[in-house]
Amino acid sequence: MNEQKDFAADILKKITEHHEWRENIGLILRKFSKLTPDDARKIEEDDLYKLWTANRFAETGTHNQPRPKNASQWKCLREMTALLADRRRPTGERFRAAYEEGRTGFGKQYIQPPNVLRTLLILEGGRYGTLVTKLYANKLLKWALKPEMDFANPQSITDGLNAVGDIITSWASKLGLDDIKDTARISWYLCEAIETPLPETPMPVSRFDMERSPNWIYYGPPGTGKTWSALHEVRQLLLAKNVQPAEAARYAEALAQDGKDELKRLATLVEGTGEQKETRYLEFVTFHQSYSYEDFIEGLRPVSDADGNVRYEVKDGVFKRLCRRADQDRAHTYALVIDEINRGNISKVFGELITLIEPDKRLGTANEIKVVLPYSGDEFSVPPNLLIVGTMNTADRSIALLDVALRRRFTFVELMPQPELLGEVAGVPLGKLLMALNQKLEAHFDRDHQIGHSYFMGLASLEDLRFAWEHKIVPLLQEYFYSDGEKLLVLLGKEFIEGIDVPLGNSSNDEKRTVYRLRKLPVGNDFADALKRLAGS
Numbered sequence: 061m062n063e064q065k066d067f068a069a070d071i072l073k074k075i076t077e078h079h080e081w082r083e084n085i086g087l088i089l090r091k092f093s094k095l096t097p098d099d100a101r102k103i104e105e106d107d108l109y110k111l112w113t114a115n116r117f118a119e120t121g122t123h124n125q126p127r128p129k130n131a132s133q134w135k136c137l138r139e140m141t142a143l144l145a146d147r148r149r150p151t152g153e154r155f156r157a158a159y160e161e162g163r164t165g166f167g168k169q170y171i172q173p174p175n176v177l178r179t180l181l182i183l184e185g186g187r188y189g190t191l192v193t194k195l196y197a198n199k200l201l202k203w204a205l206k207p208e209m210d211f212a213n214p215q216s217i218t219d220g221l222n223a224v225g226d227i228i229t230s231w232a233s234k235l236g237l238d239d240i241k242d243t244a245r246i247s248w249y250l251c252e253a254i255e256t257p258l259p260e261t262p263m264p265v266s267r268f269d270m271e272r273s274p275n276w277i278y279y280g281p282p283g284t285g286k287t288w289s290a291l292h293e294v295r296q297l298l299l300a301k302n303v304q305p306a307e308a309a310r311y312a313e314a315l316a317q318d319g320k321d322e323l324k325r326l327a328t329l330v331e332g333t334g335e336q337k338e339t340r341y342l343e344f345v346t347f348h349q350s351y352s353y354e355d356f357i358e359g360l361r362p363v364s365d366a367d368g369n370v371r372y373e374v375k376d377g378v379f380k381r382l383c384r385r386a387d388q389d390r391a392h393t394y395a396l397v398i399d400e401i402n403r404g405n406i407s408k409v410f411g412e413l414i415t416l417i418e419p420d421k422r423l424g425t426a427n428e429i430k431v432v433l434p435y436s437g438d439e440f441s442v443p444p445n446l447l448i449v450g451t452m453n454t455a456d457r458s459i460a461l462l463d464v465a466l467r468r469r470f471t472f473v474e475l476m477p478q479p480e481l482l483g484e485v486a487g488v489p490l491g492k493l494l495m496a497l498n499q500k501l502e503a504h505f506d507r508d509h510q511i512g513h514s515y516f517m518g519l520a521s522l523e524d525l526r527f528a529w530e531h532k533i534v535p536l537l538q539e540y541f542y543s544d545g546e547k548l549l550v551l552l553g554k555e556f557i558e559g560i561d562v563p564l565g566n567s568s569n570d571e572k573r574t575v576y577r578l579r580k581l582p583v584g585n586d587f588a589d590a591l592k593r594l595a596g597s
Contacts, residue, residue, distance in 0.1 A: 093185040100141035136165025152217030189247030273471040277450040280475040283512020286451040298330040347404030387443040401450030416442040454508035486522035493595035545576025
């Protein structure tokens with residue numbers, strides 16, 4: 061941690077000390093960053109040449125742009141500038157278009173990628189930094205575990221510059237910088253600070269140890285991140301095993317930084333898109349009361365022809381399809397995530413195949429078992445390279461009541477509420493509030509009927525908290541204590557629940573029964589104060 065702080069402090073010191081660099085970058089960007097294609101085609105020769113030789117923005121070594129010698133070369137340089145300034149196109153396409161234009165108009169020996177990229181970075185306002193050579197740009201990208209940039213590939217250039225921009229944004233926030241004159245040099249000083257290349261990226265630690273068990277279940281109260289954890293951890297495992305460990309590390313980094321675009325890109329590597337669906341490594345299903353063997357393994361499905369005649373064909377279910385793919389591709393790991401696994405009728409869904417998922421009964425093991433499927437007559441077994449991960453909500457059914465056949469074939473991981481992940485909203489300590497509620501729930505109900513931290517995550521304002529409380533948390537508690545309003549009163553207190561004595565007859569002297577109702581929620585700070593008191597603050 062100290063090394064990281066010193067690293068950041070050193071970069072911040074260099075940026076703030078180089079006043080000449082800062083002012084020069086500011087002048088260059090003010091003059092050229094808003095240039096349009098039309099402006100570029102009309103720019104004066106001296107200004108145009110200054111743009112292409114702005115060494116104080118980014119050094120390019122011996123690759124400085126030669127001064128045009130005739131009208132044709134000046135026209136070419138203006139057209140190159142116009143192509144770079146056409147912000148309707150991706151940066152990679154603009155770079156390649158200007159580069160090819162210059163190679164044609166000036167000659168290959170006079171146009172090099174660094175000076176073209178330098179001009180592009182200036183026109184982009186410095187948001188992508190000042191690294192203009194492939195060597196230094198890729199040094200930074202490799203250090204950040206990002207794909208390296210290929211100057212011959214427009215998409216690679218676009219992706220590489222976006223990645224550099226993300227690095228700059230992240231470090232600008234870390235260093236407390238927001239002036240482009242300062243942030244534009246972050247990439248350069250970061251690159252200077254990288255003295256040695258990264259060692260080979262290790263495989264991220266995963267809870268799934270397929271050598272010990274290929275079958276896992278995440279269980280716990282609602283809102284503890286069971287499905288979220290299962291999906292993200294499975295994707296990281298598949299990326300590490302089937303693609304490369306570095307991509308798994310990138311996924312973990314993007315997850316920590318909420319990088320939705322990067323997560324989507326990496327997820328497609330294991331889940332496929334469009335026509336690639338049949339080659340993907342991961343499938344996801346949700347069990348429910350009506351889910352059947354025919355959905356999961358195989359079954360007869362009606363098919364009608366053009367004349368309206370109906371016939372029945374055997375259709376493979378998701379589990380059979382995935383087992384076939386895994387069997388045909390033993391070099392890779394495949395995974396099936398089953399959400400709400402305890403809501404399905406296990407004996408009905410798995411049928412005779414429940415035995416086949418055991419580690420020592422899988423294909424190629426000493427005790428392998430093959431069965432003949434009832435509809436198709438196909439011989440079937442479960443390959444060893446298939447990971448099965450289920451999730452179950454203990455508020456629906458305790459693990460103690462889970463199907464015995466399922467219990468002894470799966471390894472269980474309990475996920476409980478994590479109040480330490482929560483901060484404050486409008487002065488309400490969400491972590492303390494969650495702990496106070498769950499302590500009472502465990503005392504008056506059981507530990508399976510608690511509230512997960514996800515109910516309180518992503519709340520940015522008191523209005524967000526009020527919405528979550530009124531429409532998510534209180535309805536869940538009402539479900540827990542459906543016929544026991546007295547316990548709900550004990551749990552939430554008189555500020556949220558009121559008890560009203562209602563006569564059982566027509567006379568006020570008749571026997572009375574207490575009816576419990578939700579009070580109208582307090583507004584504004586009164587609501588926040590009520591939650592603070594409930595949290596014990």
